[in-house]
Amino acid sequence: MELDSAPGDPVEDVVFEVRRVSHSGTPIDMRTIAGQQLAAQVLGSWDGVSLSAPFSVPSTGVEETTDEDGLAVFDNLELGLYLVEEVSAPAGVTPAGPFLVTLPLSQPGPHPETTSWTGDWWLYNVHVYPKNAVTPAPVKTVEDSEIHHRGQVTTWTITTTLQGAPHDLNGDSTITGDEVHSFTGFAVRDDLDSRLVYLADSLKLKVDGVDLVPADYTVTWDPAPDEEGVVPAGAVMLIQFTEQGLAKLNAAGDGGELAVSFDTVANASGVIPNTAQVYTNGYDTELGPDEQDVPPTVTPTVEQKFGGITLVKTASDTNAAQPGAKFQVWVDVNGNGKLDEGTDTAVDQDGTAGPDVWTTGNDGKVVIDGLRYSNWADGKAVTETDPEYNKYLLVEVDAPEGYSLLAAAVPFVVTTPASGEGATQVPVVNKPFNSGPELPLTGGAGLGLLIGTGAVLMGGGALLLGLHVARRRREQAAAAAALL
Template sequence: MMKRKSTRWSAAVAALAVAGLGFTAPALGDVDDVTVNPNADTNLVIHKYEGPHTTAANCEPNGTELPATCFNGDGLEGAEFAIYKVQYADDEATDVNLATNKGWDAARAYYDSKAEPTNKTLVDTVTTLADGTATYSATNGDGVGLYWVKEVTPPSPVDGKTYSGSVSFFVTVPMTDPVNGNSWMYDVHVYPKNDAHVTPHKAALDESGIYVNAPITYRVSSVIPNYGDVVGPVDGNGNYTGPDNLTDYNDLPYYFVRDTFSTDLNISTPAVSDVWIVAADADPTLDTTTRIVTLAPSDYDVAVSGQTVTVSILDSGLTKMAENYGAQLVVDFETTLKSVPTNGLIENQAGVIPAPKPSEGDAQNQQATVPANPVVPEQISNTVTDKYGIIEIYKVGVDGDSETPLKDVTFEVYQAKKLGDLDDNGIFDDYEYSCAPADMTGMNGVAANAAGVQPLSTIVTDADGYGASGPLQLSTWYNDGVEKLASGTPGGNDGYFTGAQHSETYGPNKYCLVETKAADGYELLAEPVLFELTTAGTAKIADVTDAHKIVNQPANKKLPLTGGQGIVVLSVLGVLLIGGGSAFYAFSSRKRKEVA
């Protein structure tokens, strides 16, 4: 009876949870083979593959080396493992001796506890090579024993994928040969699994965020872990049961998406406007209508702490995610532009904290808040940048050959309307811009000739003729990280357009400078000035005369007021010229010289 009992619990020990090893008692054989050699040379070989492995009969981990055909992914390099030799629970000075039945009793007790042992000694740290293997070798019996193996560093990222660490596990060296069952194996192969996590992507949808107080949406997308049906509900001891033919929140216990914003941004209310799931091959930065499912507000919680916004997916939302594993979760964070730093750049990243894959017997690990030390490290997105600058002008009046700086001249800045035909790919093939009153827009996209319109900025010149706008978005950089690049396209931000590439593809966003109050003794500009803003930063130019020069002509104060028909016509023309500042109309194109 004792022998049968020993067989049963030895098999339990050798199952070894994550490593997936099996063990059977030895059958009849040579006495030297069926007893453990306490002086044997040993090898513990760790294999790291991007899972999962196939379910073929010869692919069940059992301590032997499995064929490469058992694995769908490649070997993973750079995973670091700490290997601890375990001592008896009641004798910290003595290693568990697997050459004795007492040693196997102790091994069984450790395995049943499923807890990291306190009585252990670090014997080696090994790192997987390019083929995904790492080996701990020992001679003269030093390697015989019970081990606790802990992955301390996940594999190196590959092709934008990061990897979570595998669950720590016990393993015995040696193990019974599972093929013949009549000898011991002193070379033991284990296959702890890593789950791949694609690095989240962040996009700055800031084409409308062109002025202070304008809205900016940041869109964060991440691939839902491909866990499948792993476990069912927890039992009375808080441990997961096995697969239950359901793919739900038990299989994905928690998922957090968080973004810490620059102090140059105000967090809107609500801070999160939309959460949804799109297909794995969809472009999450563009696809807002072709959705698999939209998460209801009751599916997630939003917490704001300082400049950090954290989205916690609740059970109902986790079930929707688990049912669509491999697809992408997309979250829209809402902000407004508060201020602009001196260098004109606002940079930002987001993070995703997914739960590790739960396994049968693991303690319940659902989390209401982000764990202090998550099993899967926070996955950090690419960096997106918003770029801003100021329009600086040097206003002069010209009288003959002399120039005079003009004080108290007022300008208003509006956004020009982008015109042009779209080609077959939806790209502007001819950039034309209009500064017509009905086409230009101020804050909130209101037309310049509409009642109550507010300009994007106002400029008033000083005694030196210098004037500067408030911060405005660069014409040549917007929507950083938005829209996937065609395969093989160089550059880009995480495989998506940079702000510059977006501008080059869809045309720069230009501005119209409208003079609304002339200097005393000078004419208003007859039409707006179309310009591009191309330099980031808000610092004043060192020499104001290097700013964009805008020239005004002296007012004509010698128009005749009486006389014959010809004089009347000239007077009417004079009224039209003087009124040009309040009834301006301009249409500019790339063929027309632009003043920038």
């Protein structure tokens, strides 16, 4: 008998196996009273785990796989008692527990297709509906909205909802307590991008917000860390739960949350993708992650983005390229397009030598790289009105000889790679000294040049004054001589 509306959504690619139950080596025959009595005996003592002697099943049976409608059809079975077990399921689907079913199946009357029979009747076309729990897919997130450039710390987090399955963990042939929704193995794998470097001792695991301890899991890296414990960029991290850790997962029960977080820094620019793989029920610690019978569930890809601009420096009077101009990049914290050294911060990607300085080459260009995309933060697009949107400032700290420093910072944003196809070019034009005054930036970035320029002007003023006085004196002496 088939229900008009089956409970739940269909699950495809689930493999079921049926094996006929025997008594003392003889298959139970539901066509006989004796067979029906034996079946009732088995069903009455069934613990949901295994059969006890003298009842048994063969080592192998018949397998079928569910289609897109969630149906697995077993045709031409002998009339008897069958053990139905789920052999495998897609990633993210928790297997249903084993169960027994008789063929035919006794049904209470009246018969649905005739009014002449009101007693119990036999159903030969049996439909069963084992319930698989579909575990919500794990999620990978990145937290980088507070950073502005490479070298700053980014936190990645893998979050998964726990969904166990029935297991006789203590071997007593019963399933009770935490065993009802339990795990016999659990692992998390993260293949870091080659541009990501793991920060030592940053790994944290929590179950329902409670920290796990190192004895709850093991961590291996491929390639292995060096003698100083530094993990190579792009290494593969594998976390495997110990018996102690599995007990904590089992205690959390279905719906519990496991969170795995760690920190990295980026050592190169570009769009940096990252995913994680979560292995739940059926994970075997004796096998490698690529050798598991049960495939992992893969998180959606999350991305971090670093890029920059190509600065193009030219002279206003000749339009020629200007080599040797030096620039710093500042984060425009206030977003007002002006340099405020009280709140804005200079970009220092290595964190050791002070603000980074970029110098234009012979072609007047310099590639400024390693900045977080302005319009991308925490793994998603952001707009200019969002607080996570990064704005930057170009500050000239040394102009080519004969040319004035820029009077103000040049605001810009980063939405592309720093160079190559599609790169953003930012033009910067300098005026020569004799083209009129161009007030330099005040504050640390331009103060030194302002003081130096002031000294030259004062010195020049003194020189002009001396020449003027000397000329006046010569003119007066010549006039006096003419009177003699």
